[in-house]
Amino acid sequence: MNKSINTEKNINNFKSENFDWNLVQNEMKIKLGLDIYESWLRKITFVDEFNNYLLLSVPTRFIRDWITSRYLDQILQIIRIFKKDIIRIEFKIVNEKIDKIQKEVIEKNSNKNENISFIKDSYLQYNRIDPNKRFENFITSSSNKLAYEASLKVSENISHYNPLYIYGGVGMGKTHLLNSIGLELKKNNKVMFISAERFMYQFVKSIKSNDMVKFKEYFRNTDILLIDDIQFISGKEVMQEEFFHTFNSLLDKGSQIIVSADRAPNKLLRIQERIKSRFSGGLVVDIQKPDNELRKKIVKKKTEELNSLYVDQLEISEEIQNFISNEITTSVRELVGAINRVVSFSRIYNKVPNLSETKVVLKDLINLAENKVTIDLIQTIVCKFFKISKNEMLSSRRSRYLVRPRQVAIYLTKILTSKSLPEIGREFSNRDHTTIIHSVKTIETIKQKDLEMVDNINKLKNQILYNNK
Secondary structure (H helix, E strand, C coil): CHHHHHHHHHHHHHCCCCCCHHHHHHHHHHHHCHHHHHHCHHHCEEEEECCCEEEEEECCHHHHHHHHHHCHHHHHHHHHHHCCCCCEEEEEECCHHHHHHHHHHHHHHCCCCCCECCCCCCCCCCECCCCCCCHHHCCCCCCCHHHHHHHHHHHHCCCCCCCEEEEECCCCCHHHHHHHHHHHHCCCCCEEEEEHHHHHHHHHHHHHCCCHHHHHHHHHCCCEEEEECHHHHCCCHHHHHHHHHHHHHHHHCCCEEEEEECCCHHHCCCCCHHHHHHHHCCEEEEECCCCHHHHHHHHHHHHHHHHHHCCCCCCCCHHHHHHHHHHCCCCHHHHHHHHHHHHHHHHHHCCCCCHHHHHHHCCCCCCCHHHHCCHHHHHHHHHHHHCCCHHHHHCCCCCHHHHHHHHHHHHHHHHHCCCCHHHHHHHCCCCCHHHHHHHHHHHHHHHHHCHHHHHHHHHHHHHHHHCCC
């Protein structure tokens, strides 16, 4: 009885004019545990509440990525206990010291003609250029040589390839190349470097504030436009319309456009054909998975860099370096992460790990079939099993013979990958995360009563995990 009264009281407080983030924090402690809360969730700060979403802040990009990949859906569910209107959460990264410095720099330079452009009063400045990601430290081999050479050519001769479209998987170096181009060209040009997600955010914000004139002025008055992860404009028709006109306006005035994505232009989902046609009309280059030559170069280079940072650093043996380069084949980012782990182990325990210890340290990165499972693979195998096409599975049709395979594919994606609910939803034709939750629960319920479903799920799991070699 008391618990019911307290819950009702909490809900009333939450609906009050002043948003009470403490209520959510208390609930996170209960639902997710004190250890998780103290380690990660305590660092979240409430910033502002909008019509249907919250803006929260965290101190670092790493903490944001960790929270969004592991706890975002649970946090959203907790918030919706108190306020059902909230359908999404956005994070901004706020380091108080850095924020103060940035504010002073912005105020100081507001009347100067700066080469790096940004939009005032935005939550994140659009100058994402990192001085550490340069052409000089981009390691090349046959798997990424073409993308590197094309990026270099654009830096030397604007509009030589326009647009330049670079695509590849996660952690392959696309952002590094865009950053390198920006660094070279900002010396003599006005450069705008922005992610598609932030472009979309600023677009929506400008519409709400009735300030589209300023939006157009900022994005069309630049010499170089670099847009990262363009696939995120998928399904946003009104924004695609504005992007198309911005794109044409920049091309007409001779500005250089460089775009990155996770897939080729013709594979982009729910993006206007005329935009895909514009992308294909320039130079399209891909970055393939790192080959053995590239992996060895990266391991050697990163190990040397870490050794130079720490005077007391112990040398990682060639055997361990070869082991890492042979086993971690998915992406450059995972390769660097593996090196960091081994180096951290050697510093903490003041010893270089032997091969057995290295295998333990990297156990979740090596020799696990799950790490090679992709959503595309799951969809392909499930479609073949149920004798339907992938287009049918991803369509909006709700025929029983399509709904059940679709739910099975979503269920297997949830249990066999580490993808979040929103990420899964995007890969299933931008379905809402509540649809993903419903599909998973439906299959779990059916499995309790239907032995044939249990058998089918087990057969599919075996095909996905053990025939994928």
